[in-house]
Amino acid sequence: MKQPIGLDRRRFVQMVGGTSLLGAVAGRFRWAPSRGAATLAAKLVYIGAEDEIHVYSIAADGRFLKQQAIASAHPVAMAISRGNLFVANGVSEYGSLPRGSVQAYAIDGATGHLALKNRVPLSLSGILPRDLAIAPDGRSVVVAVHGGGAYNALSVDEEGRLGRVSWILKETGSGPHAWQACAHPAAVMFDPVGRVLTADQGSDQLSVLSISHGELTVVGRCEVTAGSGPSSMVLDPNGKRLYVAHALNGSVSSFGYDPTVGRILDRKQAVSASVAGEMAALAMHPSGEMLYSSHGDGIQAWKIAANSALEGLPGVEGVRANKLHVTADGKSLLALSSDAVLQMNIDRATHVLAAPVNLVSLSKPLSIAVWYQKPGVFTSN
């Protein structure tokens, strides 16, 4: 495990806490409280890469300590809910049929180790899923099926096992870009009320869906700039502003969002972020004051003004990050590059990103999920 390079060791210790996680149940990582956020400690970090999920604990000095590697076919997206890790397998065939799949793993409350509960296929021709999201009640999973041009909903039982696909929403659509010959659902998330927001990189559409008794229904659609290819989304902590990263034209846009009725309002702003690429990543700072984007050639930092407008700040060049994650204490940005998990400290006053530090060298990391622990509450849920 590499040491932080070019970074003050004392700053790292302050950031991640003073005790090692393992064997120190009573030890706590204390994070500086930030606006509107409960105090949380990072318990374990799960990195999906190629055909495995790697499980890391975090040492006192911030190093990632590998605890486990478990097989998982091309884990392109992961999410934690109620002591379970759900994984979308970005494959084009499962059981000799053209379809992707989703897995459910149990997370051991003491060690964080994963144990596979089950793996279920997506719908026929539902190949190459790109993203998944878990309902707030933990009883449904929605998958953005990029290759198959559809969304799949699956149930989760009381024991955290996935049920079969309960609903298929088949999408059609296209855009002017050469990569937009058909619909390509790329991102999915739940709003605070439990509706599903989606982004389709192929049809240049954002959608709001409702999910009820396992059935997906379209509530509303919003067309974005033709050829922009929306591929990543975040909501601000108030749930009233939606930010979208567009892969195909290297932009970031923001929209008002009314969670009471599930409606995407007019676009408020669009900014050119970077060069166009195949993917784009976004991460929201828990304070709601900063947004980070990546289009594959550097990481952009955006200050969110009081009126929600985006103001560009110096970013980090030369980092090809396909996923971004801001730690719950707001002090670090984690990025998955083509061969490493990188960490960049966030200056509390200026929000400027420090130089990236290589936490883990890993071939083709695809996805990240962080299990946070509330101090005093030792639970896997």
Added chain:
Amino acid sequence: MAILVTHEDVRFNNLKSARNGRWPAEPGDGISSVALCLNSEDTAQALQRVIHAGQRPTIRSGGHCYEDFYANNPNGTLIDMSMMNQVGILPHDDDARYRVGAGATLGKAYQDLYKLYNVTLPGGTCDSVGAGGHITGGGYGFVSRLYGTTADWVTGIDILTVDSKGKVALRNCTAKQDADLLRACRGAGGGNFGVIVDYVFDKLPPAPQEVMVSTMIFPWAEMTEEKFTRIFTAFGNYFATRGQDPETWGLFAVIEANHQSSGFMRVSAQFCNPDGTCKDTKALEEFLALFDAYNPSAVLPKPPVSNRPAEGFGPHMMTRVLWADTEAAGGVRRGSTRAKYKSTYMKKNFTAHENRVFYKHLTRMMPGVDLSRSVVEIDSYGGAMNRKEMLEKTVAFQRSSIIKLQFMTFWTNPAEDEGHLTWIRELYKELYSSPEVDAAHQGTPFPGDYYEGCYINYPDKDMLDYGYWPELYYGPNYKFLQQVKRKYDPNNVFHHAMSIRA
């Protein structure tokens, strides 16, 4: 407007069912509604509704699909074409070409075309098969050695496709317009590119005036392995040699190689001269004479006594049947029979290995598994079906075969699923685990010196276990089919387990 039948409608139980009782494999895989379409406008509207609703459409005409291609459609809508069965030259056609609606059964098509115009389709042997899936997958039968496959005669297709924006459009495909889609639909099989509404034929072959039919029975009680081998070899040798002569192309013969527990095998033949008469039966007589030495009988032996009670027979025995499924209502007992099928194209006579394996598995007994309805149907092939000029006009690449095999096993009890599937899979795999198949493709009739792959109208999902399955069905044409798929169905609206994967 199409008639939408959902689960609240009493007709739903009948209309949702597949002929093959195995499908859908899980209750949750079944369709949620059926759209009964009466014309192309209905079909277009129904399809557009399905697209707007975010559902998946599957398509059925006669419903004979061997696999679950239309039946496995969870939450989806089945587009039922069975009522679009017009046959003939439609009044609005200025150029008087023949049209066969996708919902027309072969039986209706044969009768209507004969009565109206004295022509025929060189199509299949089962009268309830629907034109929709049958013709686009090839379609062959008793007069195909004389005339070619039905797809060989198609000169136009009216098909509903869905563009990249999700809009439904009717395409009239000809050699001059959407010619690539026309070519693809001549052999690719159903459910790939859109909803075929009509097949168009500039010409059709004359219906034979008369045919000679003959059947020879070979009781298993009198069978030896040597006799079995000689019958097979005689049959195969004929079609590898004398059967290549055009004067014999009016002969279509079949070995119905039933499992031993059925009591008999059967060799049957239908014949006419190329002019559609039976004035000269020499070719038939020559063929039939090949089997004289094996004591064929004209009498079916008594079937083995079964202890299984016949359904609905006996004092106070009753069977509940949907009215529309009864024979009197012109229906068929959907879902009552379970079945599994496989296929092979053969370029040469049976080898010693094949004869041995056939005999072994046709005499194999499996405790608890009733194989009396298990059969390998061995059809003569070749003749006009091997016209090389059709290679560029269709996507059926199998133009060198002399025999086509259809492996079938039927049963009713789900508890026997595993036994029947094991029987047919082990037979098939052993047949093609031989020096006649190269090492990389063992277990399959991969195209080469001896075989030309499989027939898409006899689809077999087991072949998906092999990464080269598209080559088994489409040979060198798969890349072309993928291009057509990307062009005409960019969102992959039409798909099933073995559809073209863009």
